[in-house]
Amino acid sequence: MEPWGDQPTIRWILENCHTWAIVGLADNPSRAAHGVARFLQRHGKRIVPVHPSAETVWGEPGYASLKEIPFDVDCVDVFRRSSEAGEFADQAVDIGAKAVWFQLDVIDEAAYERATAAGLRMVMNRCPAIEWA
Numbered sequence: 001m002e003p004w005g006d007q008p009t010i011r012w013i014l015e016n017c018h019t020w021a022i023v024g025l026a027d028n029p030s031r032a033a034h035g036v037a038r039f040l041q042r043h044g045k046r047i048v049p050v051h052p053s054a055e056t057v058w059g060e061p062g063y064a065s066l067k068e069i070p071f072d073v074d075c076v077d078v079f080r081r082s083s084e085a086g087e088f089a090d091q092a093v094d095i096g097a098k099a100v101w102f103q104l105d106v107i108d109e110a111a112y113e114r115a116t117a118a119g120l121r122m123v124m125n126r127c128p129a130i131e132w133a
Contacts, residue, residue, distance in 0.1 A: 004102075004112050004124040010131050013099045013121055017074035018045060021066055021097070023088050024079030025049040027057045032103070032127075033079040039129040040077075048073060066091045075099040077128070078106060086111035093118040103127055 020040055025033040026049065034057065037047045041058055048069055049055060049062035056062055063069050066076065066088070076092035078085045078101065085102055089111035092100045100115050102108070102124040115122045 002124075004107075004122055005126055009121050010123055010126065013075055013101060013123060014128060014132060017099050019048065019072065019074045020045050020077050020101075021048040021050050021063075021069060021073040021075070022077045022079065023050045023066070025057055025062070026051045026053055027055045031079070036077070036079075036103075036127060036129050039132070043132065066095050069095070073097050075101055077101045077103070079103050080106065082106050082108050086114075089115045089120075089122070093120060099123075101126070101128060104130075 022033055022037050025037050028034055038058055041047050047060050049057040050066055051062055052064050054062040054064045076097050078088045085106050086108040089100045099121040104127050107124050112122050
């Protein structure tokens with residue numbers, strides 16, 4: 001099993017991360033990020049949309065980038081291509097997040113190494129809505 005999909009890490013993130021910055025979340029109901037954000041919100045998590053358009057989603061104001069969020073973020077959840085995702089893991093380190101979560105089919109082993117070396121917990125190629133159970 002890959003180290004980025006171990007159950008103790010998944011469980012820790014789901015139990016201990018309360019504020020989730022969701023990179024790629026815009027007000028587009030046809031996108032997976034939209035449904036996952038709602039799922040997390042319904043399970044008591046605060047969602048923070050992060051998208052260049054900085055749209056409000058599910059009642060939460062959006063931000064154009066992670067560095068613009070004016071409060072602490074526990075987990076950075078990334079809905080971007082693998083080739084683009086690593087920069088958000090690095091930004092998660094920069095903003096002091098506790099964890100990074102790359103969604104299904106998003107894998108960047110070098111980003112995993114950098115984030116975990118910096119002390120963050122990280123999951124890749126998983127969905128919190130699926131793993132919740």
